[in-house]
Amino acid sequence: MTTERRRMPLHTKIFIGLLLGAIAGGVCQAVMGPDDPRLKFFRETFAQPVGTIFLNMIFMVVLPLLFSALVLGVAEIGDARKLGRVGARALLMTVILSGIAVVLGLAAVNLVKPGDGISTADRERLMASYQTADATKKVEDAQKAKGVADTLVGLIPKNPISAAIEPDGILPFMVFALIFGIALGGIAPEKALPVKAFLEGVFAVTLRIIDFAMRFAPIGVFGLIFTTASLLGVSAFVALGKYAGLVLVTLAIHLFVTYPLAIRWIAKRNPIDFFRSIRSVMLTAFATASSNATLPAALKSADEDLGLPRDISNFVLTVGATANQNGTALFEGITVLFLAQFFGIPLSLGAQAIVMGMAILAGIGTAGVPGGSWPMIAIILIQVGVPAEAIGICLGIDRILDMSRTVLNVTGDITIATCVAQMEGEGMEPAAAMS
Ligand code: ASP
Secondary structure (H helix, E strand, O other): OHHHHHHOOHHHHHHHHHHHHHHHHHHHHHHHOOOOHHHHHHHHHHHHHHHHHHHHHHHOOHHHHHHHHHHHHHHHHHHHHHOOHHHHHHHHHHHHHHHHHHHHHHHHHHHHOOOOOOOHHHHHHHHHHOOHHHHHHHHHHHHHHOOHHHHHHHHOOOOHHHHHOOOOOHHHHHHHHHHHHHHHHHOOHHHHHHHHHHHHHHHHHHHHHHHHHHHOHHHHHHHHHHHHHHHHOHHHHHHHHHHHHHHHHHHHHHHHHHHHHHHHHOOOOOHHHHHHHOHHHHHHHHHHOOHHHHHHHHHHHHHHOOOOOHHHHHHHHHHHHHHOOHHHHHHHHHHHHHHHHHOOOOOOHHHHHHHHHHHHHHHHHOOOOOOOOHHHHHHHHHHHOOOHHHHHHHHOOHHHHHHHHHHHHHHHHHHHHHHHHHHHOOOOOHHHHOO
8 A cells, every 4th residue: 555655646636536436427418418327326226325434433533533623723722821921912913914815705605606607507406416405505594594693603512422322513503612722721730641642542543544534535536526527517527617816816815915914014124035035935835735734844844944033933933833824814705605606505794704714713623644634624514505525526626625724724824933032023022922
């Protein structure tokens, strides 16, 4: 298995799965028609189950992953708060930059509407092929009917375990994880440490399970894409192409407009020099699609190329690798709205505000590994009433988008470190920034 994987990288295999699924599904759809009984039989007894097994392997870790990642992320920021100004400033910049990223993403997707253009008949066929669609639609309707007070009260779960098994209970469950993380950051270290160590173990195990699932991804993606292509034909791929283009353009805007403004105004540096100094880090992020894997390169460059004080950059970059993911937040906003458009599920402004809040939170909770954002996207989808299985439509082309958003995640961390270093000026006492 390992030698085989070395010969051909997994993402290449996934891409081949995507291509084969698209071509085979598209050709069958064109030649036989989407409702041909033989095509239906193959779709329902092979393609769809294979795709569903793959997705279920990812979905099964959502709860433990979400809980451990959020609690640890928040507890880290809780520690950060104790570190005083540095933590507070880094946290503020994380929220502001992630907020701008998500707003950019939502604006772009509302403007371009890449998921429109699927005919009603196609859409109905697609909906019918996802059994959960009806149930989630009902959830959405129920949510729409709730008043403000009920929605707020509903965010604080009476019983987090029973909340977690409801389709619309993930948000309250996340609130529980947040409260748990804040409390964990505030108790005596000797009591907190074993809890953190345990959750770090849980987190590592969930990542390993995702790794297993990803080995199965080439065939899983084939099944998912074949299903979509054999139902929808070319219109699905036009929409998918528009979506991928939109993600890349919007990421580029955030990278080349928002960050340089922060670097110029807050860090008072020349943005071009800044980008030139960190280009090897950006390339590493692009190649690995993993913030965690890029952390050593980022730490080195912050020290050697940007000359940032080590105490600030160590702290901000390490926490940021898991807790600050602008590119991911932007991407999640676009993806959720795109899939909602694709399925013809209108999202009110209120629902979009929920997407925004959850995408910012998900940026904190997303693991800095390739494809780390998908479990979070599934959660947000369920919350707004789009079948979570819909992520299969985007997974096949994710690698290039993942590589690109990881560049923003890492550049965002360094931007924040540079800005915070400037705000702290020369007068910072090292003791204030080190744990
Ligand atoms: N690959 C991203 C990172 O490591 C996470 C994601 O968006 O999937 O930063």
